[in-house]
Amino acid sequence: MDPTNKPKGPSPHYSLYQRQVFKDGGLHGKLPSFSVHSDELAESVKKKLNDRGFFYANSNAGLGWTDRANREAFYRWRIIPRMLVDTNTRDLTTELFGHRIPAPILFAPIGLNKLYTPQGELVPAKIAGELGLPYCLSTAASQTIEDVAGANDLGASVKNESNSVHSYNGHGGNAKSPRFFQLYMGHDDQITISLLERAWRSGFDVCMLTVDTWQLGWRPTDINIANYAFYYPGAIGNEMGESDPVFMQKHGEELKQDPGKWIDSSVWHGKAHTWEKIPWLIKEWKHAVKAQQLGCEGIVVTNHAGRQVDGAVGSLEVLPDIVDAVGDKMKIIFDSGVRTGADVFKAIALGAHAVQVGRLYVWGMAHEREAGCRHVMKSLLADLDILMTVAGYPSITKDVNRKALKYNPYGIYPRGEQAKLILAEAVPLELKVRELRSRARKEDWEISRTYQVALDRKCEALAKLPETKRATLVKIDKFNEYIANIRKWMVDMRLLKEQYVASETPPQPSRTPVTQVTPGDLQGISARIKGLEHRLSKYCDVSAVSRAYQSVLQSETQVAVPMEVDPTTRPPTPDEDEWSELEEGEIRESPRQLSSRTRRSNVGPPQLLYQIHKFRASRDTHSAILNRVDQKSKAILNAASMLHQRLHGVDIPAFSDVALSVIGSEEVATMLQDELSSTCDAERVKAFLLKLNHETDVYGHVWIDLQKTLALARVGGW
Numbered sequence: 001m002d003p004t005n006k007p008k009g010p011s012p013h014y015s016l017y018q019r020q021v022f023k024d025g026g027l028h029g030k031l032p033s034f035s036v037h038s039d040e041l042a043e044s045v046k047k048k049l050n051d052r053g054f055f056y057a058n059s060n061a062g063l064g065w066t067d068r069a070n071r072e073a074f075y076r077w078r079i080i081p082r083m084l085v086d087t088n089t090r091d092l093t094t095e096l097f098g099h100r101i102p103a104p105i106l107f108a109p110i111g112l113n114k115l116y117t118p119q120g121e122l123v124p125a126k127i128a129g130e131l132g133l134p135y136c137l138s139t140a141a142s143q144t145i146e147d148v149a150g151a152n153d154l155g156a157s158v159k160n161e162s163n164s165v166h167s168y169n170g171h172g173g174n175a176k177s178p179r180f181f182q183l184y185m186g187h188d189d190q191i192t193i194s195l196l197e198r199a200w201r202s203g204f205d206v207c208m209l210t211v212d213t214w215q216l217g218w219r220p221t222d223i224n225i226a227n228y229a230f231y232y233p234g235a236i237g238n239e240m241g242e243s244d245p246v247f248m249q250k251h252g253e254e255l256k257q258d259p260g261k262w263i264d265s266s267v268w269h270g271k272a273h274t275w276e277k278i279p280w281l282i283k284e285w286k287h288a289v290k291a292q293q294l295g296c297e298g299i300v301v302t303n304h305a306g307r308q309v310d311g312a313v314g315s316l317e318v319l320p321d322i323v324d325a326v327g328d329k330m331k332i333i334f335d336s337g338v339r340t341g342a343d344v345f346k347a348i349a350l351g352a353h354a355v356q357v358g359r360l361y362v363w364g365m366a367h368e369r370e371a372g373c374r375h376v377m378k379s380l381l382a383d384l385d386i387l388m389t390v391a392g393y394p395s396i397t398k399d400v401n402r403k404a405l406k407y408n409p410y411g412i413y414p415r416g417e418q419a420k421l422i423l424a425e426a427v428p429l430e431l432k433v434r435e436l437r438s439r440a441r442k443e444d445w446e447i448s449r450t451y452q453v454a455l456d457r458k459c460e461a462l463a464k465l466p467e468t469k470r471a472t473l474v475k476i477d478k479f480n481e482y483i484a485n486i487r488k489w490m491v492d493m494r495l496l497k498e499q500y501v502a503s504e505t506p507p508q509p510s511r512t513p514v515t516q517v518t519p520g521d522l523q524g525i526s527a528r529i530k531g532l533e534h535r536l537s538k539y540c541d542v543s544a545v546s547r548a549y550q551s552v553l554q555s556e557t558q559v560a561v562p563m564e565v566d567p568t569t570r571p572p573t574p575d576e577d578e579w580s581e582l583e584e585g586e587i588r589e590s591p592r593q594l595s596s597r598t599r600r601s602n603v604g605p606p607q608l609l610y611q612i613h614k615f616r617a618s619r620d621t622h623s624a625i626l627n628r629v630d631q632k633s634k635a636i637l638n639a640a641s642m643l644h645q646r647l648h649g650v651d652i653p654a655f656s657d658v659a660l661s662v663i664g665s666e667e668v669a670t671m672l673q674d675e676l677s678s679t680c681d682a683e684r685v686k687a688f689l690l691k692l693n694h695e696t697d698v699y700g701h702v703w704i705d706l707q708k709t710l711a712l713a714r715v716g717g718w
């Protein structure tokens with residue numbers, strides 16, 4: 001879209017975010033650091049969180065069938081695009097409980113955000129303020145009501161196209177941005193009232209009572225690791241209770257003994273409320289907000305993201321019925337399973353007034369805190385805005401209704417089981433490849449693209465050619481195995497890098513500094529740094545490594561040799577031969593010169609030798625790690641080359657040449673031998689490979705022939 005030609009309208013130009021992403025990449029080489037494809041996002045978050053965070057965010061009730069039903073329900077409703085409609089001026093704005101908001105999207109209440117990012121709820125609350133979208137705070141939050149309100153106002157304090165849409169004509173509050181309070185209602189009314197009053201005073205003017213979670217659902221993947229943050233040392237999740245004067249007055253002492261006191265008594269207490277209690281709550285809340293009428297004004301159509309009742313109906317499946325029953329009398333907020341602009345569109349078309357998203361923003365902040373949360377939410381808004389224009393629907397409130405959809409009862413989400421398996425394999429590789437690509441290596445982009453093509457081909461092949469199913473499966477099997485290896489190497493690479501950087505952490509100087517760096521030292525050091533940079537430039541953040549390296553070397557060389565050396569670590573007095581082991585360029589002085597110099601500065605040869613020993617030991621560690629990095633990187637290049645080779649026949653493009661130049665045939669054979677040892681007779685395969693390699697002398701041919709051979713090897717049980 002041409003940003004100089006923005007049509008005026010009530011709605012922010014969210015679609016321009018797409019352009020910004022493209023420009024950041026195209027002009028400045030800055031790519032998003034994670035995928036906003038929700039399947040990929042759900043997958044990559046595994047690597048960003050520890051088990052507690054990951055499983056709490058992603059666990060579902062039982063076998064996860066309700067979660068699946070949520071997504072399947074979206075699949076069955078199809079949008080009917082309309083062409084040649086004037087969508088130049090679009091309108092996503094809507095109204096909810098007196099708040100005019102820029103788009104019909106809310107931040108769902110999600111508890112325990114500190115599991116995902118150290119600042120917890122402050123992060124999404126701030127981003128919601130930036131976007132002017134309602135933020136709903138959970139009673140199970142890990143930040144206080146007052147702090148969250150502050151973060152939300154902070155986000156809203158800088159005005160932009162999105163949050164300046166917000167206006168309020170209700171009776172509530174003092175908030176700069178719309179914020180709602182989700183209540184888990186305990187059985188101590190005084191505590192409930194205290195929470196409501198705090199929320200009200202902090203500008204939360206809508207109360208959302210959650211009625212499906214008096215008790216957490218049975219979530220096996222949380223059970224497996226006893227995943228209940230409250231009972232662990234340094235518990236998180238008590239912040240709401242600890243900051244509540246009524247709760248603390250009643251139970252403060254008990255909380256010291258029992259960290260579960262807050263959650264077990266006031267949040268997930270296990271004792272059901274019934275409809276009889278609701279008028280009381282409304283009265284209390286209404287009393288607080290001084291509203292005109294009594295009665296619930298809205299309903300959230302949700303199944304808690306499939307986390308409570310397993311095997312339940314998908315949330316979207318029941319939306320039309322609920323809309324038919326009360327849609328004209330109440331505000332309907334929909335959630336559970338919203339991942340894309342199309343999902344928002346479908347829920348609105350089926351009668352919701354707004355939707356909430358939960359996991360999506362959790363995954364975003366788990367990746368990159370504020371920036372990640374902002375990125376997923378802006379992406380969702382852009383996705384919706386763009387969908388509106390490409391599908392020909394200018395106004396979300398006026399044009400998007402059931403006529404925009406067609407129901408298809410026969411859909412299967414997402415694809416056949418086998419295709420699904422392959423996709424599951426594809427996702428991690430794709431992410432790894434993206435990681436590499438962001439290091440600006442053209443070749444990696446190539447892997448990613450060709451991988452996609454290959455994947456599509458595989459899926460097609462699978463669907464179309466049942467008679468060759470067996471052969472195809474053999475290939476797919478191999479393909480996946482090979483991908484698994486790449487993945488392993490990538491992980492190893494990262495570990496190695498971390499290990500490397502960690503090993504470079506400079507020791508704290510604990511000795512008197514004297515200047516003893518000779519020009520030879522400096523020369524050696526700078527040569528070494530250059531070499532290091534060169535070798536690592538393809539795989540690591542070179543400047544960080546270089547900085548770390550420089551500082552360790554500096555501290556090693558500029559720090560004085562100890563005057564009093566610990567006798568236990570001190571090496572024996574050297575004999576002349578040991579001096580000759582010094583490498584050229586490292587210290588360019590003869591033992592005699594060194595001795596006289598060290599004598600001048602009161603530092604004896606044994607100490608200096610000790611220092612040199614240390615220096616060399618640390619250097620040796622570095623080179624050992626470097627060697628391993630090298631080995632791994634060769635393996636990766638090798639694998640990349642294979643993939644490329646495999647997809648493009650024997651015409652090896654430039655980047656494969658790189659691989660060829662660093663990998664000898666022996667290494668290829670060894671690597672493949674390792675790779676294949678679980679399925680074939682490794683020695684035979686290796687011998688075969690070496691022979692082939694010798695005969696053809698072109699590595700690419702080896703791989704091509706290897707494929708055939710492998711199929712034979714497996715079928716024939718080599």
Ligand SMILES: Cc1cc2nc3c(=O)[nH]c(=O)nc-3n(C[C@H](O)[C@H](O)[C@H](O)COP(=O)(O)O)c2cc1C
Pocket residue numbers: 056057058108109110111112138139140141182210302303304305307335336337338356357358359360362
């Ligand atoms: C990790 C997680 C924590 C949640 N915590 C709460 C909560 O504290 N209170 C609540 O009412 N709902 C909670 N929910 C439900 C969400 O408010 C919302 O219904 C759900 O996330 C929407 O589905 P989605 O994640 O597919 O968008 C939670 C959901 C998730 C995934």
